[in-house]
Amino acid sequence: MSNSLLQGVRVLDLTRLLPGPHATQLLAQLGAEVIKIEDPDGGDYARSLSPALFEQVNRGKASITLDLRDAADVEAFKGLVADADVVIESFRPGVMERLGCGYDTLAAINPKLVYTALTGYGQTGPLRDAAGHDLNYLSLSGVLDQNGTAGGPPGISNVQIADLAGGALTCAVGVLSAVIGARASGQGSFVDSAMLDGSLALQSVAMATRADLGQTQPRGADILTGALPNYRVYKCRDGRYLAVGALEPKFFARLLAKLNPLPPNKARGSSQTPKPKSAEKRPSSSARKTSGWADKVSDALSDPRRARVLTKPVHWGLAALFRSRPRDAWVALLDGADACTTPVLTLEEALAHEQTRARGMQQGDALGCPLQFDGSARDALAPSPALGADNERLLNRR
Incomplete structure (x- = not known):
């Protein structure tokens, strides 16, 4: 025993x-x-x-x-x-x-x-x-x-x-x-x-939603089923997935600070030669969209009234960004960020993970x-x- x-x-x-x-x-x-x-x-x-x-x-x-x-x-x-x-x-x-x-x-x-x-x-x-x-x-x-x-x-x-x-x-x-x-x-x-x-x-969370809004939300529309961009699963460039559980503003701010701004060539996962400095002064479209996130978006998403307005565009931006690199590249980049991000593992990968092994x-x-x-x-x-x-x-x- x-x-x-x-x-x-x-x-x-x-x-x-x-x-x-x-x-x-x-x-x-x-x-x-x-x-x-x-x-x-x-x-x-x-x-x-x-x-x-x-x-x-x-x-x-x-x-x-x-x-x-x-x-x-x-x-x-x-x-x-x-x-x-x-x-x-x-x-x-x-x-x-x-x-x-x-x-x-x-x-x-x-x-x-x-x-x-x-x-x-x-x-x-x-x-x-x-x-x-x-x-x-x-x-x-x-x-x-x-x-x-x-x-x-x-x-x-x-x-x-x-x-x-x-x-x-x-x-x-x-x-x-x-x-x-x-x-x-x-x-x-x-x-x-x-x-x-x-x-x-x-069903504590669903019951809380029902108490707040008068009814449960459809699949994918509650705060823990995909409504929030800071609590979702994102597909990466290699077809594997990254789990983002940065629910609290402090964690999401850390995530955004780590992601923004990424140099344009790195954000695209490109190995192209750097552009001339004159070209680099004008940020890419994706960089312009994400600028200032670390200062504004995190706090805005903590306010339910503003979160519903910001949810979709923030999600689209993050989804496009995470599709630019393989899963393990994101894991490496976010290592130590303390932003509640983890790779979606198979059971075999989970059993081999150092945390699982450490816990026996x-x-x-x-x-x-x-x-x-x-x-x-x-x-x-x-x-x-x-x-x-x-x-x-x-x-x-x-």
């Missing part, structure tokens, strides 16, 4: 696929004992659907096989519950009750038990029994409508926002809070964690715990378990 913060906390994990296993692996990284309980007939679907994904989110766990449709296996499960701190499941509402393993039944066995149900839509409401995946929770929560470029369709991300941020991480916070409460009071609780709810709760986030073919405590190094978890690998140790079964 990665550390001992949760040493002595036993988690019975009935979840499958991505959100639940991601949440329980984080608990394992924090020191909890996580026992993955799987159906004897194939186990977690991810084992066959995507063995690589299974490995990413099931490291550091034990695995036992129980068929909760079998009375003897239900009794074996209840025996484990007696000594457990947490049960976490991701079935549709009512499934565990039909199996004879609902919260009331298990709480009667272990009053301190934290029972966590991680579902798409929660235990109440008209959609409680509906099927869904990350894309569905994002679409119904309004998150998907916020993603993508202006005038284009909603953007689909390969990072599962609802599953992981709205689901797994929110769920883990709920589990830990309930465990602390149970240890203080002696009474466990039922944690109802819905990925739709968790996704809605992520990559552990072989997997990612480490995103938290550090007392500056200690992250320990790698053991590989994911084989199906039923711990039957003999935990169930006295071969």
Whole structure:
């Protein structure tokens, strides 16, 4: 295990696929004992659907096989519950009750038990029994409508926002809070964690816009989705991209001071011989347009009433400028400017980046715990378990 913060906390994990296993692996990284309980007939679907994904989110766990449709296996499960701190499941509402393993039944066995149900839509409401995946929770929560470029369709991300941020991480916070409460009071609780709810709760900025303007803005038109030229992604000469996050005026002023004025031949990325001094006295069209930015534009953009007037021309000017050089040339130029600019990296580039290496986030073919405590190094978890690998140790079964 990665550390001992949760040493002595036993988690019975009935979840499958991505959100639940991601949440329980984080608990394992924090020191909890996580026992993955799987159906004897194939186990977690991810084992066959995507063995690589299974490995990413099931490291550091034990695995036992129980068929909760079998009375003897239900009794074996209840025996484990007696000594457990947490049960976490991701079935549709009512499934565990039909199996004879609902919260009331298990709480009667272990009053301190934290029972966590991680579902798409929660235990109440008209959609409680509906099927869904990350894309569905994002679409119904309004998150998907916020993603993508202006005038284009909603953007689909390969990072599962609802599953992981709205689901797994929110769920883990709920589990830990309930465990602390149970240890203080002696009474466990039922944690109802819905990925739709968790996704809605992520929309602080969109909700602020709604409060300010009376409604949300279209894709690409809110302050963090492309409306501001100082918070955008710009295409560079080589087809790669630079992220400009200079949201505060001080950062944008630093960026503009670094960019303006660029010598005309350098702004075009040209290797032509310098022009005669008489020609250089007359600034190029692009230089004339950008002159004075460092003194005026930054402060103007901090005023919402003036920002809407200045947004498009400033964006056009920056877009044309960034297209004049390759991405890494801009990275080199802006190095040390402290202006919140970064290259848009592929995952491979991100893993190789010096900051990632310094933090020790990559552990072989997997990612480490995103938290550090007392500056200690992250320990790698053991590989994911084989199906039923711990039957003999935990169930006295071969």
